[in-house]
Amino acid sequence: MPVLPEFIRLSWQRPGLDPPQRSTALAMLSPAELSRAELTRAGSVSVIQGRMLLRTLAGELLGLDPRAVPLSATCADCGGPHGQPRIPGLTVSLSHCATAVVAVATAEGHIGVDVEPLEGSAERAAAIAEVAGAGGIRRWTSVEAVLKCDGRGLRVDPREVAVTEGSAALGDGQYQLWYPELADDLQVTVAWRA
Template identity: 45%
Template sequence: MELLDEVERARRERYVRPADRDRFTVGVAVTRLAAGALLGVAPERVPLDRTCAGCGAPHGRPVIDGGPHLSVSHSGERVVVALTGGPVGVDVEEDAGRLTEGVAGQLLGPDEAADLRDLGPAARRRGLLEYWTRKEAVLKATGDGLRVPLTDLRMSAPDEPPRLLAWEDRPGLAGRLTLRTLTPGPGYAACLALIDQPDARIREESAGPLLT
C-alpha cells in the first residue's frame, strides 16, 4: 500500500471485491518497482499518469511520462506487467469458464469460428482463451481497447504462433506487429503485442524478487 499514491489508493478502494483490490495493488507495486529500476528512481517517484483521454478523470490506462511504454493485465491469481521501448499491449486470462458461446459470438470471425468448430470442449475453451488474449493484446498496443469489435481482427489459429492476419481498417498493421505467447502457468493464457519493435528481446521474469 505504501507504493500507491493518493489517486491509486482511491481507485483501489472503489473495487468491491478484495481479490480485485489485491490484484490492482500488486499491479501498481510491480509497475513502480520495475519501472523505477529501469529509470533509476525510487518506485514512488515513477511518473505514472492515469488521466483518461476521453474525460480527464484519473481512471485511464496507466502511462509513464517520458517512457517506458507500459501495459498491465490481471486475471485470477496472475498479474502481468510489460515495459518496453515502444507501443505494447499485454493480456492474461484465467480459464475460469467465462468464455461462453455468447462471448464466442462477440470474439470470433467466421474463419476463426471454423478453426474451433470440430474441437472438443477443453480444446475449444483453450482456443477461445488464445483468441481472446491475442486480440486484447493487439487492441491494447494500438490504444483502441474494446472500442473496436473483436470480430474485426482475424488472428492465426490457436495451434499456430500468434499473428494478426487481417484487420480491414488497419491494412498495414500486421507487418508492424510482433506477438509472443507468454507462459503464465497452468489454467491461464497470455499474449504480448509490440508495434514497430521487430528486434525486441522479450524476457519473462517473476515479480517475486521485486516484491520481496
C-alpha cells in the same frame, strides 16, 4: 519460462498481499491510484498489485524508486484514473484476472498484455466466441492484448483485430504476439508493435 524478447520485461504474481506487502504496495501508489483501488473494492488487491508490479518494473528500467515513477492512467473518455497506463520513456501494460496479475514494460515500440484463466464455463467460452470469433482463449487474449497496445481498448470492435499465430493486424497496425507460459492454468498474450 516466459519466452519473450529481451527488450520486453514482464512481472507477474498470483493475487493476494499479506498485510506487510499491502503496506509496502500502498506506499508506492499515487493519490489517484489509491482512490481507484478504493473504488474497485472486490478487485482492489489486483489493482494495487498491478500498480505495484508496474511501478517496480518501470523503476528498475528507469533507475527510479517505484514511488517516483511518473505513472498516469487518465481515461480518454472521462478523465478518471482508469485509462491506459503511461510512463514517459517506456510503454507499459497491465492485466488482471481472478488468478493472476501481469505487468509488462519496454523502452521500444508499444506494448499490450492480457491474461485469462484457461479453464472456464461453457457460458464464458460462448461469450468469448461471440465477441472474438472462434479460436478460444488464446485468440481472445491476443485480441485484448492488441486492443490494449493500440490504446483504445474495447472502444474498438474486437472483430476488427485479425489474429494469426504469432502476429495480428488492426487497421494499419502490425503486431507481433508472444505467449509466455507463466503457469499451466493461465493464457497470456503479449502484443507489440514498432
